Amino acid sequence: MTETLRAATYIDKGGTGKTTATAHLGVACARQGHEVLLVDLAGKQGDLAKQFGVWDNYRQHIESDEAWPNVTTVFQDEWDAIAEKFGEEVVEELIIRTNERVDILPSHPGLDALDAELNEIDDIRERYGRFDRFLTDYIDPLRYDIVLIDLPGVSTNVSYNGLWAARNVVVPVKPEKFDVSQLRRLEADIQRMQSTFDAGIEVTMVIPNGVDLRTRLADAYLDALREEYSETVAPIAVPDSQDVRNAAAAGQTAFRLSSPSETAEKARRAFVRNAEALVDRLQESEVQRV
Ligand SMILES: Nc1ncnc2c1ncn2[C@@H]1O[C@H](COP(=O)(O)OP(=O)(O)OP(=O)(O)O)[C@@H](O)[C@H]1O
Numbered sequence: 001m002t003e004t005l006r007a008a009t010y011i012d013k014g015g016t017g018k019t020t021a022t023a024h025l026g027v028a029c030a031r032q033g034h035e036v037l038l039v040d041l042a043g044k045q046g047d048l049a050k051q052f053g054v055w056d057n058y059r060q061h062i063e064s065d066e067a068w069p070n071v072t073t074v075f076q077d078e079w080d081a082i083a084e085k086f087g088e089e090v091v092e093e094l095i096i097r098t099n100e101r102v103d104i105l106p107s108h109p110g111l112d113a114l115d116a117e118l119n120e121i122d123d124i125r126e127r128y129g130r131f132d133r134f135l136t137d138y139i140d141p142l143r144y145d146i147v148l149i150d151l152p153g154v155s156t157n158v159s160y161n162g163l164w165a166a167r168n169v170v171v172p173v174k175p176e177k178f179d180v181s182q183l184r185r186l187e188a189d190i191q192r193m194q195s196t197f198d199a200g201i202e203v204t205m206v207i208p209n210g211v212d213l214r215t216r217l218a219d220a221y222l223d224a225l226r227e228e229y230s231e232t233v234a235p236i237a238v239p240d241s242q243d244v245r246n247a248a249a250a251g252q253t254a255f256r257l258s259s260p261s262e263t264a265e266k267a268r269r270a271f272v273r274n275a276e277a278l279v280d281r282l283q284e285s286e287v288q289r290v
């Protein structure tokens with residue numbers, strides 16, 4: 001691949017599997033031979049780093065004031081000057097390597113304050129465009145094949161920075177019950193994104209996640225989703241799997257499980273196939289970066 005592909009995982013709703021999808025799609029891409037960077041803009045709790053078992057260590061750095069610069073620093077006015085002063089390594093120092101072939105740029109408690117600071121910037125492109133510029137100027141030269149950005153389940157200045165930077169959105173939806181309103185909300189969100197940015201932002205993939213394959217409710221939900229989002233729905237729904245939860249609690253993805261359950265095996269296959277489709281779609285994506 002010649003240019004770095006980008007996508008952000010987002011829906012204006014908590015707990016649908018955004019972090020799980022970011023981690024598993026990322027690892028699936030890495031296993032397909034791509035160089036992958038995962039970015040956590042999803043909040044101070046460090047969920048993405050936890051998913052790879054590297055948060056405890058990073059949190060200690062934060063607590064002993066050694067985690068500077070960090071993901072919030074790259075949004076600041078002073079970032080270019082900092083990067084110039086400390087040189088190329090400063091960017092590499094932001095990044096943690098994991099034992100699942102993906103690199104991560106972890107979140108930081110300063111993300112909350114950052115959101116308020118961004119509010120002070122009047123110019124919309126400036127307020128929402130900082131992370132885009134950081135990726136273009138400092139991450140693209142590192143020549144990753146794919147950057148996946150994990151976003152919070154709320155619309156904030158930070159999540160808008162992620163959407164603006166990626167332009168392509170991966171949307172995990174969780175059919176806990178047959179919930180038509182979730183589909184409607186998604187539609188409204190997409191429209192709101194388009195009008196807010198006045199630029200192409202595209203829902204690249206809707207992933208039904210946490211589906212209980214045994215129920216008729218799930219069938220009805222999937223049928224409705226496939227009908228309404230025929231262009232964008234992921235090739236394979238990701239089943240609900242206790243092993244996926246257990247793996248996360250143990251600081252790893254389901255790909256690291258040595259004896260996965262049948263549902264975990266199905267979840268892995270779904271993420272592998274969906275990751276292939278995601279890369280294809282990103283390569284063909286029409287939405288341009290300005
Ligand atoms: N397919 C799945 N099977 C079983 N558990 C899952 C599945 N997908 C996600 N989970 C679990 O559901 C919980 C929520 O998932 P996750 O943290 O990925 O959601 P999120 O959208 O990132 O949430 P938030 O909005 O809080 O960031 C986690 O405990 C996760 O392990």
Ligand SMILES: [Mg+2]
Pocket residue numbers: 018019020042047150151152
């Ligand atoms: Mg999350």
